[in-house]
Amino acid sequence: MSKQELETVAQAMVAKGKGILAADESMGTIKRRFDSIKIDSNENNRRAYREMLFTTQGLEEAISGVILFDETLRTAASDGARFAQVLSNKGIMPGIKVDKGPVDIPGFPGETVTEGLDGLRARVKEYKDLGAKFAKWRAVITIGNGIPTYNCLAANAHALARYAALCQEGGIVPIVEPEVLLDGNHTIERCEEVAEATLRITFSTLLEQRVHLEGMILKPSMVVSGKDNARQAGVDEVAERTIRCLKRTVPGAVPGIAFLSGGQSAVSATEHLNKMNQMGPHPWQVSFSYARALQDPALKAWKGEAGNVAAAQKIFYHRAKMNSAARSGSYTKKMEEAA
Numbered sequence: 001m002s003k004q005e006l007e008t009v010a011q012a013m014v015a016k017g018k019g020i021l022a023a024d025e026s027m028g029t030i031k032r033r034f035d036s037i038k039i040d041s042n043e044n045n046r047r048a049y050r051e052m053l054f055t056t057q058g059l060e061e062a063i064s065g066v067i068l069f070d071e072t073l074r075t076a077a078s079d080g081a082r083f084a085q086v087l088s089n090k091g092i093m094p095g096i097k098v099d100k101g102p103v104d105i106p107g108f109p110g111e112t113v114t115e116g117l118d119g120l121r122a123r124v125k126e127y128k129d130l131g132a133k134f135a136k137w138r139a140v141i142t143i144g145n146g147i148p149t150y151n152c153l154a155a156n157a158h159a160l161a162r163y164a165a166l167c168q169e170g171g172i173v174p175i176v177e178p179e180v181l182l183d184g185n186h187t188i189e190r191c192e193e194v195a196e197a198t199l200r201i202t203f204s205t206l207l208e209q210r211v212h213l214e215g216m217i218l219k220p221s222m223v224v225s226g227k228d229n230a231r232q233a234g235v236d237e238v239a240e241r242t243i244r245c246l247k248r249t250v251p252g253a254v255p256g257i258a259f260l261s262g263g264q265s266a267v268s269a270t271e272h273l274n275k276m277n278q279m280g281p282h283p284w285q286v287s288f289s290y291a292r293a294l295q296d297p298a299l300k301a302w303k304g305e306a307g308n309v310a311a312a313q314k315i316f317y318h319r320a321k322m323n324s325a326a327r328s329g330s331y332t333k334k335m336e337e338a339a
Contacts, residue, residue, distance in 0.1 A: 001171030006215030007255070009133050009173045012093065013217055014256025017324050018064040019288035020175075022260070023050060023295070024097035024136065025069060033295075039304035043075075051077045052302055053295065054086050056313040062324035065093040067136050067175070067289070073127065084131035095134040095175070096127045098163065102140045111152040114139050114159055117166075124170035134173040136219070137163040141180045143194050143226065157202045161209035168212055175258065175289065177219035178202050182263055186226035188233040192241045195223050199249035213253040219289050220246070221262045222272055235268075239275035243282065252283035259286075261293035269293035270322050270331055278329035288323050 013020060025033060031041040039045055050072055053059075066087055073096055076082050084094040098120060102112035114137065127135065139156035141148050160176050167174035178198050180191060199220065206213065223241040225233045233241075246257060261269040269290055276286050298316035302308050318339045325331040 003212050003215055005171070006168060006173055006212060009093070010215050010217055010255045013065050013134060013173065014258060014285035014287045015064050016285070017327050018062055019290070019323055019327065020095070020258050021053070021063050021066045021294055021320075022136075022289050022291035023053060023069075023072065024067040025291065026097075026101065027071075030069075033299060034304070037299060037303050043071075045304055046071070047075050047077070048304070048306070049299070049302065050075070050083060051086075052309050052312055053298070053316060054083060056317050056320075058317055059320060060090045060092050062317075062320035063092055065095050065134060067095045067097055067134075068132075069097055073130055073132065082131075088131065093133040094131050095136060096130075096132040097138075098123060098127070098135045098167075099137040102138075105152060105155060108147075108149060108152055110142055110144055110147050111149065112140050112142075113152070113155040117159060117162055120163065120166050121170065124167055124172060128170055128172055132172055134175060134217070135163075135167050136175040136177055138177040138179055138219075141178060141194065141198055143180065143184050143186045143190060148194060148198070153198055153201045154205075157198075157205040160202055161205040161211060164206060164211045164216055165209045168215055173215055173217065174211070175217045175219045176202065176206070177260065179219075179260055179262060180221045182221070182224050182227050184226040185228035187229055187231070188223060188225040188237065188241060191226065192223045192245055195221065195242075196245050196249055199245065203249060203251065213251055214255060216254065218250060218254055218257045218284075219260055220257060221260055222264075224262075224264070227263065235271045235275050238272050239279060242272070243276055243279055247283070250284065254284050256285035256287050258289035261288070261290040264293060266293045266297055266319055267336065270319075270326050273323060274326035274329055274331040277327060280329065287327060290323065294319050294323070
C-alpha cells in the first residue's frame with residue numbers, strides 16, 4: 001500500500017462526525033466485563049455480544065472503524081459471514097489489536113513495556129489478508145512515586161514506533177496508543193506533565209523510525225485528575241489542558257487524534273470530547289476511540305439475553321450518536337435527556 005493509500009484510510013478513520021469503536025478486549029478483559037453482568041465468557045456469548053454491537057442499525061452514521069481482537073476478526077456472525085465482512089458491508093473498517101500486552105520492566109518496579117514485536121511482520125500480513133485496514137498497539141504509563149521513569153517512556157516509545165513502521169510497511173494504518181493511566185491520587189498538573197513527556201518522546205521516536213505521520217492515528221488519554229485525587233478537574237479544565245498538551249507535542253501532519261476513554265464514565269467522556277471540539281479548529285481531527293464509554297450502558301442492558309438485544313442496540317446507537325455530535329462540539333445535555 002502506498003503512502004497515499006495509508007493517508008486515505010487514516011483520514012477515513014477520523015472522518016467528520018465519526019469515531020472508532022474499541023471492541024478489542026482481551027480474554028481477561030472480556031471476562032471481567034461479562035462477570036459484571038454475571039454471564040460466562042464463552043465463545044457463544046462473546047460472539048452474541050459482538051454481533052449485537054456490530055449489527056446495530058445506523059451504527060455507520062457515527063462509527064468509521066472497529067478495533068477487533070484476534071478471535072473476533074476470525075469469528076463469524078450467526079448468518080455465517082465473518083465479522084470483518086459484516087462491518088465492511090456497513091461501510092465500517094475492521095481493525096485489529098496486535099500487541100501482546102504489558103509486562104513488567106526488570107529493575108523498574110511498577111512499570112511495564114508492551115510486548116508483541118516478535119513475528120509482527122508476518123501477523124500484519126495475515127491480518128491484512130483477513131480484511132484489517134488498521135491496527136492498534138497500547139503502551140501503558142503509570143503515574144506514581146518516582147514513576148514514570150525516562151527508561152519506561154523510552155522503551156514504550158520505541159516499541160510503538162517499531163510497531164507503527166511494521167504496520168505501514170505491511171499496508172495497514174497504525175493507531176499509536178500511549179495511555180497514561182488515571183489510576184492514582186496524582187493531580188491534573190502532574191498528569192499533564194507526564195502526558196507531555198510521553199507524547200514528546202513518542203513522536204521523536206516515530207520520526208527516528210521513519211513512520212509516515214500522515215498515515216497514522218494517535219490514541220492518547222485525556223489530561224485528567226488521578227481518580228483518587230480529592231480535586232477532580234471540571235470539563236473545561238480537562239479540555240484546555242489536554243488541547244494545550246497536544247498542541248505542544250503532536251505535529252499537525254497527524255490526521256487525527258482518537259481519544260481513549262480510560263475509565264471515564266460514558267457521559268464524562270462525551271462531555272470532554274465535546275468541549276475540546278468547541279475550542280477548535282485544531283490542526284488535527286479530534287475524535288474518539290472508546291471501549292467502555294460506548295459499550296458499558298449497552299452491556300448492562302443486554303445482560304446476555306437475546307430478548308434484550310433491541311433495547312441494548314438502541315442504547316448503544318444513542319451513545320455512538322452522542323459522541324458523533326461531540327465531534328463537532330454540538331452535543332448538549334438536552335440531547336442526553338431526550339433519549
